[in-house]
Amino acid sequence: xxxxxxxxxxxxxxxxxxxxxxxxxxxxxxxxxxxxxxxxxxxxxxxxxxxxxxxxxxxxxxxxxxxxxxxxxxxxxxxxxxxxxxxxxxx
Amino acid sequence: xxxxxxxxxxxxxxxxxxxxxxxxxxxxxxxxxxxxxxxxxxxxxxxxxxxxxxxxxxxxxxxxxxxxxxxxxxxxxxxxxxxxxxxxxxxxxxxxxxxxxxxxxxxxxxxxxxxxxxxxxxxxxxxxxxxxxxxxxxxxxxxxxxxxxxxxxxxxxxxxxxxxxxxxxxxxx
Numbered sequence: 542x543x544x545x546x547x548x549x550x551x552x553x554x555x556x557x558x559x560x561x562x563x564x565x566x567x568x569x570x571x572x573x574x575x576x577x578x579x580x581x582x583x584x585x586x587x588x589x590x591x592x593x594x595x596x597x598x599x600x601x602x603x604x605x606x607x608x609x610x611x612x613x614x615x616x617x618x619x620x621x622x623x624x625x626x627x628x629x630x631x632x
Numbered sequence: 633x634x635x636x637x638x639x640x641x642x643x644x645x646x647x648x649x650x651x652x653x654x655x656x657x658x659x660x661x662x663x664x665x666x667x668x669x670x671x672x673x674x675x676x677x678x679x680x681x682x683x684x685x686x687x688x689x690x691x692x693x694x695x696x697x698x699x700x701x702x703x704x705x706x707x708x709x710x711x712x713x714x715x716x717x718x719x720x721x722x723x724x725x726x727x728x729x730x731x732x733x734x735x736x737x738x739x740x741x742x743x744x745x746x747x748x749x750x751x752x753x754x755x756x757x758x759x760x761x762x763x764x765x766x767x768x769x770x771x772x773x774x775x776x777x778x779x780x781x782x783x784x785x786x787x788x789x790x791x792x793x794x795x796x797x798x799x800x801x802x803x804x805x
Contacts, residue, residue, distance in 0.1 A: 549718055550718055551716060551718045606748065624744045628762060629714035630716055630746075631748040631763075
């Protein structure tokens with residue numbers, strides 16, 4: 542079943558045109574790695590020069606910003622929904 | 633009711649009572665203080681093309697009229713200068729009611745689930761905040777104008793942080 546990763550239209554180029562991607566992963570960070578590995582050209586958009594997820598993205602697990610959970614180490618389980626949006630959308 | 637003032641970047645969906653003194657930052661029948669807004673107020677984000685959001689606003693308007701959603705606003709056009717190619721709709725509510733509001737959105741086909749608190753948004757628009765600084769940069773303001781913009785932001789939002797017991801008062805947008 543896996544984790545469903547959802548992106549708005551403006552970010553779907555990061556996934557080769559898909560707004561929904563299913564990943565088998567154990568943490569939020571592994572989900573991002575999974576997306577990045579599948580679309581290596583997009584890696585610079587996901588990560589900054591320090592290898593951290595770009596501060597210009599917001600990541601939500603079942604609606605909650607993962608900053609308020611355990612960040613990239615937050616555990617995920619089958620059926621969870623991960624949403625990734627540009628930071629600018631939050632303002 | 634949908635309030636579409638071309639002078640504003642935003643289109644709003646309000647309860648008509650708003651023009652007769654009705655507050656929308658209310659919980660349990662009582663207007664919220666600044667501190668309560670920072671603690672509990674926020675919004676579900678919906679991203680999409682302007683035409684899609686216009687239709688969604690019309691579909692959600694009855695929920696605002698029936699007070700099941702406190703207030704909605706959305707971009708007239710995408711804020712491309714901030715790095716986003718889609719318009720954003722913000723469906724506001726108290727986080728203690730947010731799942732009931734989410735169910736309404738889900739019933740209208742929204743799948744991407746993202747909650748942002750008002751505190752987070754204000755922090756991004758305070759001096760030094762990522763979005764305010766990006767916006768200033770995108771406008772190419774000189775240092776004097778940038779300083780004035782930061783002062784305005786501090787005046788508008790700083791009070792919310794500094795006066796937690798004061799009743800929250802939204803600012804014009």
